[in-house]
Amino acid sequence: MHKVISTGVALAVVVAVAGGASVASADHAWGPYHWGRTANPFTVKLGDNVSGTWDAVLRTASADWTLSSVLDTQIVPGNNTRSPKTCRPKAGQGEVCNAKYGKNGWLGIASIWVSGDHITQGTVKLNDTYFSTATYNTSAWRNLVMCQEVGHIFGLNHQDEAFGNANLGTCMDYTSDPASNQHPNAHDYEMLETIYAHLDTTTTLSKAFASSRMPDINVEDRGQWGREIRRSADGRASLFERDLGHGRKVFTHVFWAEETHADHQ
Ligand SMILES: [Zn+2]
Numbered sequence: 418m419h420k421v422i423s424t425g426v427a428l429a430v431v432v433a434v435a436g437g438a439s440v441a442s443a444d445h446a447w448g449p450y451h452w453g454r455t456a457n458p459f460t461v462k463l464g465d466n467v468s469g470t471w472d473a474v475l476r477t478a479s480a481d482w483t484l485s486s487v488l489d490t491q492i493v494p495g496n497n498t499r500s501p502k503t504c505r506p507k508a509g510q511g512e513v514c515n516a517k518y519g520k521n522g523w524l525g526i527a528s529i530w531v532s533g534d535h536i537t538q539g540t541v542k543l544n545d546t547y548f549s550t551a552t553y554n555t556s557a558w559r560n561l562v563m564c565q566e567v568g569h570i571f572g573l574n575h576q577d578e579a580f581g582n583a584n585l586g587t588c589m590d591y592t593s594d595p596a597s598n599q600h601p602n603a604h605d606y607e608m609l610e611t612i613y614a615h616l617d618t619t620t621t622l623s624k625a626f627a628s629s630r631m632p633d634i635n636v637e638d639r640g641q642w643g644r645e646i647r648r649s650a651d652g653r654a655s656l657f658e659r660d661l662g663h664g665r666k667v668f669t670h671v672f673w674a675e676e677t678h679a680d681h682q
């Protein structure tokens with residue numbers, strides 16, 4: 418797989434060098450995509466379509482990301498509470514859903530719709546088919562995947578995609594042991610400050626944003642994700658891109674589940 422080179426990558430390298438941070442985090446930003454807004458801090462609404470098991474997990478992720486100096490999150494009533502499995506996006510905000518999406522291979526996905534460089538809406542889907550298995554039925558796994566998928570909604574990428582190495586202490590780090598990777602770390606907040614250092618003349622954090630009217634596609638269906646533009650070396654993380662024309666795209670970050678024997682019993 419070729420590496421995606423972008424302005425975000427260049428900025429991330431500068432930050433990594435200046436901050437003395439690990440080179441492994443150099444591709445933490447994967448593109449120029451960010452919410453359009455006219456002031457910082459701005460508020461990203463997270464539509465709550467999650468069931469009881471996930472409520473505290475969503476609150477934790479929301480509180481964690483709100484520690485950022487550039488953005489706040491606010492949990493609001495979801496648009497999909499009657500059909501979390503569908504989890505349609507709502508213009509100008511995020512929608513967070515959990516359901517038994519089936520043995521489709523993914524533990525969690527985050528999709529962001531962009532118009533030009535601006536994120537206009539996003540969805541997070543958490544697959545209870547895997548979270549009800551022995552491997553993933555833990556609060557640590559729920560926290561890591563929720564925190565990571567919500568982080569993608571802000572335009573963040575993973576800090577590290579290797580499962581076998583030492584944890585970086587962030588939910589944006591892939592791991593086989595989520596214990597110490599359940600929350601963002603300082604570098605995630607630095608990346609958000611980099612991504613959101615400039616201000617825009619328009620906001621996309623509103624359903625009134627006309628250009629956010631996107632073709633209605635169902636991202637639950639893998640066939641709707643478009644082409645895979647990146648896959649981690651061990652195959653556990655993928656990024657898909659679907660071009661909708663007129664500068665509009667949907668990106669889908671996929672956290673692949675580890676399918677174990679226990680899952681098939
Ligand atoms: Zn901008």
Ligand SMILES: [Zn+2]
Pocket residue numbers: 565566569575654670671672
């Ligand atoms: Zn991810």
